[in-house]
Amino acid sequence: MRPRLLFTAMAVACLGAGALLAQDAPRLRGPDPFTREQAAPPMQRPITNDIRVKRNYPDQPPVIPHAIEGYALDLNANKCMSCHARRFTEQSQAPMISVTHYQDREGNTLGGLAPRRYACLACHVPQTEARPLVDNRFVDMDVLTEPERHSGGRSNR
Template identity: 80%
Template sequence: MRRGIFACLVGIVPFLAAGAIFAQDAPRLRGPEPFTKETPAPPMQRQVTNDVRVRRNYPDQPPVIPHSIEGYAVDLNANKCMSCHARKFTQESQAPMISITHYQDRVGNTLGGLAPRRYVCVACHVPQTDAKPLVENIFTDMDALAEPERQPQRGRH
């Protein structure tokens, strides 16, 4: 019996130690307090509301929301986003029309209305804030990655 317990402990302890090491290396996203202590939430950061379209970093990136959406209803009965972004309202609102893909089901069939999988806009489209990043951003835009390929190579003819 003792050998079984000893063997079990010998088998488990390295995994527990590895978990503690990995946990120490992970960036802390919740602040200096341990996760077991309840702390008040930090204040919400101000949304960027300048209505300026933001350049996308890669093809098919969902556009970000350049205006406040506080108080917008998106529920079973209403989708406030569609009051400006639906095709029939874009001339009045001057908002960009949602993509035709939002009217297609997952196999590409065109539907008579907004596809259920595209109904909750904020599942893909997010408002921007002036919040300080939690971790360093080392993202490189795809155009910057492609630039070296476009440069003529010197010394080769």
């Protein structure tokens, strides 16, 4: 009898807590009620100026500064490699992919592109003119260390 009573009390407490949390959860976007169908927003224009963008931290994958619509990326083809593979960069003038893309997890150099680096869009993303959904409060490492450089290594904080 006692375990059943304890289980019932826990179930009621969980349901009550769930109901309270669901009421206070903010909606980021979408119609209210969520079951109402709504037209999809228009696709944002990609940034296609081919200008390389400064990276915000070491080892950040570079962003894609050109359109990639229609690029094949499947088991049989990787359109990115037709310009960014080492043997095509002289003709295409595209930057060569990093040597790390030719290494396995243990750092051994392979004869070709590492399978774990084949899906370029897993790390590299195209840019669009879309407004951010949330404010970006990222602070670049150079900005964070700027006071130290001007004070001879002493922090002004």
